[in-house]
Amino acid sequence: MIPENWTKMKLPYFFQQLLGFLAVIIILMTITVVYLVHFGRHTAFGEIERRLFGYAESIVEQNLDSEELDTIHEVLGKQGVSFYVFEEEGRLIYPELPPHLEARVVPEEFQQLENGERLALTTEQEDMLGNPSETAFIYMPYFRQSTEDFAGFITVSAPISQVDRQMSELHGNVFDAFVLSTAVAIIMSIIFAHYQVKRVNRLRKAAHQVAEGEYTIQLEHKGRDEIDYLSKDFNRMVNALKETSEEVARQEERRKTFMQDAAHEMRTPLTTVNGLLEGLEYNVIPEEQKLRSIQLMRKETRRLIRLVNENMDYENIRSNRIILNKNNIPVTEIFEEIKEQLKEMVEDSTNTMTFEAADDLSVYADYDRLKQILVNLIKNAMQFTTDGEIIIRGQRTHTGTRLSVIDTGIGMTEDELRFIWDRYYKADTSRVNTKYGESGLGLAIVQQLIEMHQATIDVDSEPNKGTSFHLDFPFKVSE
Ligand SMILES: Nc1ncnc2c1ncn2[C@@H]1O[C@H](COP(=O)(O)OP(=O)(O)OP(=O)(O)O)[C@@H](O)[C@H]1O
Ligand SMILES: [Mg+2]
The missing domain is CATH 3.30.450.20 (PAS domain)
Structure with missing residues (x-):
């Protein structure tokens, strides 16, 4: 008492x-x-x-x-x-x-x-x-x-x-x-x-x-008076704390995995570069192989630079250090440019790529950032599709413009879908180090950029059937 x-x-x-x-x-x-x-x-x-x-x-x-x-x-x-x-x-x-x-x-x-x-x-x-x-x-x-x-x-x-x-x-x-x-x-x-x-x-x-870290506690309450309401809020607070602590644990886990992945990813190119340099130093590489060695070293260093750049970009977007320069962009124009940029990649693959959009369709966005978003999604589609089709479509909606990237690739399970927006997440870690150099940052960056545009992104996916990403950009709001 x-x-x-x-x-x-x-x-x-x-x-x-x-x-x-x-x-x-x-x-x-x-x-x-x-x-x-x-x-x-x-x-x-x-x-x-x-x-x-x-x-x-x-x-x-x-x-x-x-x-x-x-x-x-x-x-x-x-x-x-x-x-x-x-x-x-x-x-x-x-x-x-x-x-x-x-x-x-x-x-x-x-x-x-x-x-x-x-x-x-x-x-x-x-x-x-x-x-x-x-x-x-x-x-x-x-x-x-x-x-x-x-x-x-x-x-x-x-x-x-x-x-x-x-x-x-x-x-x-x-x-x-x-x-x-x-x-x-x-x-x-x-x-x-x-x-x-x-x-x-x-x-x-x-x-x-x-306070001791027990987040499973829930108080009984009958909703009769202030103490009951306090208990109710207390329960909500405990649940929120529980979620936060789980999120922190998840982040920490992901950070550890990333460090391991990054170390792993960096070690391979660094070892290659180091080996080749050693070969050059002791002159054990035949003259006719030298040019190829140097090209290989450049490729590996590019991969390292990309890894570092993507991390920096993600951090910059996250901490609001970039400014969007939004305009009404003709969709066909940006599609043309992407098509040109990815031409080689499509030619090297076994996939086909189609762009569909009405000539007068436009989207209110930052040109470079929109390209970054689409290229990221298209690269993913290419990465996870073999002998399939990739469709990039633009449509007018009631609220703005919808851009979709649809593939007929490996798809994802519902479990995988839940985490794809997380930083460093890769559904299948055994696929690390493909020719596109996965870092698990692509979709995290896409999501941040979409948020900055006040746009939304949805994904439908079915394992072995394919994946569709839909981006909905609102019309320009006149100030
Ligand atoms: N079109 C898709 N089909 C199947 N799985 C996909 C698709 N797009 C993304 N994923 C899954 O989501 C994960 C996260 O994608 P994300 O683009 O963020 O990273 P990444 O492609 O692995 O690496 P990065 O884009 O940084 O090089 C992928 O590893 C993959 O497992
Ligand atoms: Mg990607």
């Missing part, structure tokens, strides 16, 4: 939760109590004032008959209620006082009484023992029956010790309720805080495991 290292934490989450719950509950309780006490007092006063007005009304109903008043005086006196009747000038007319005394009580609110208003006041007086005690006071005007003129007023008063008794009872009850609900609140807070902390700790533990 409480984390092991909680002592080191300033205020552990568990206690934060607990305090939060308690604070809310105690504030709510306090507001309720204050309200209840205030409301209780208010109603108790209201009640007592209503009662006093009731007495005053029944006094008026007796027509201020002094006998009747005596009886009422006696009855009310037993309940601690006293009343006085005044005439319109404010002179006391009941109870009667000895003739030498004249009581005249004119309250400040006399004017209001004259207007027929009733008044209720609470004053602090001293009881017989000199203790301060509150008294409820009401003033009620009465009127002449015939003319309805103001005829005087009655005051009725009662000590409100009764209210105090009621109030202290109420306080007692409220206090009990307060203690009880605080106890229940604490228990519930502990349970709830415990539950929340458990969920947070589950996440913590999982995060810890992920």
